[in-house]
Amino acid sequence: MTDKDKVDINLLKSKAQSVRRTILNMTSTAKSGHPGGSLSVIDLLVSLYFYELHHDPQDPESGERDRLVLCKGHAAPALYGVLAESGYFPREELNKLRKINSMLEGHPCRKSIPGIDASTGSLGQGLSISCGMAASAKLAGQKHRVYAILGDGEIQEGQVWEAAMAASHYKLDNLCAVLDRNCLQIDGGTEEVMSIEPVVDKWLSFGWNVLTCNGHSFEEITEAFDRVRNHQNRPTIIIAKTTKGKGISFMEGVKEYHGRPLNPDELTCALEELA
Numbered sequence: 001m002t003d004k005d006k007v008d009i010n011l012l013k014s015k016a017q018s019v020r021r022t023i024l025n026m027t028s029t030a031k032s033g034h035p036g037g038s039l040s041v042i043d044l045l046v047s048l049y050f051y052e053l054h055h056d057p058q059d060p061e062s063g064e065r066d067r068l069v070l071c072k073g074h075a076a077p078a079l080y081g082v083l084a085e086s087g088y089f090p091r092e093e094l095n096k097l098r099k100i101n102s103m104l105e106g107h108p109c110r111k112s113i114p115g116i117d118a119s120t121g122s123l124g125q126g127l128s129i130s131c132g133m134a135a136s137a138k139l140a141g142q143k144h145r146v147y148a149i150l151g152d153g154e155i156q157e158g159q160v161w162e163a164a165m166a167a168s169h170y171k172l173d174n175l176c177a178v179l180d181r182n183c184l185q186i187d188g189g190t191e192e193v194m195s196i197e198p199v200v201d202k203w204l205s206f207g208w209n210v211l212t213c214n215g216h217s218f219e220e221i222t223e224a225f226d227r228v229r230n231h232q233n234r235p236t237i238i239i240a241k242t243t244k245g246k247g248i249s250f251m252e253g254v255k256e257y258h259g260r261p262l263n264p265d266e267l268t269c270a271l272e273e274l275a
Helices: 009-030 035-052 073-086 091-096 126-138 158-169 199-205 218-228 266-275
Strands: 067-070 146-151 175-181 210-215 236-241
Touching: 009 035, 009 073, 009 091, 009 218, 009 266, 035 126, 035 146, 035 175, 035 218, 067 126, 073 091, 126 146, 126 158, 126 175, 126 218, 146 266, 175 218, 210 218, 218 236
Parallel strands: 067 146, 146 175, 175 236, 210 236
Antiparallel strands: none
């Protein structure tokens, strides 16, 4: 966690570039994984772990830590990269992604990975888990906050809206959701597969405080997180406009990279772009 009065944007940019390289290398080595959505969410995760969250890699189970639920669990490579960058486990473990007996499964697993607060993967369930965590904290008089990272294809799931309704009803102002709005899912554009617009108005109608930002601008992301803490009596969602495959020219906005790792030639070109 960074001193809030001294945001080092260059540090955040450097961390994001490092983890982008990590994502491409680990998914290519595994010949499996989801690089596109991992690249779109990485600037949000870097902002959380190196600016916003109260957390301690030396004490992953601290009761005072903020909780994070990666609802879009298929973006696990991004979360694993950030956890390793933060010091939760050795970077060498990243090379074992999706291998037999590796702790790094295809989706986050709380039982085996330090720093994981919830096992996720079945889309639509993460926000419900986050609501339970936030409600529990309020009932216990605890001060930590809960952050949930949602995918825009994921919010086509009905359970998301049941959780959204409950969060508003119980005034969970210690809950902040972040929507990775990259406008693509495995089968194509979200507005073609199942439109989620008007997405801002929908969350407003469910009683949420709604903020928007450029999900690749660290200035806008950190400003949005600062604003979250000023709202009381209702949960907040930050709708972050992102680009699938962000940072690699031939991957940006291309749905085929949702769940296809790069081949060796593509990896070489991508790493050159990130150099």
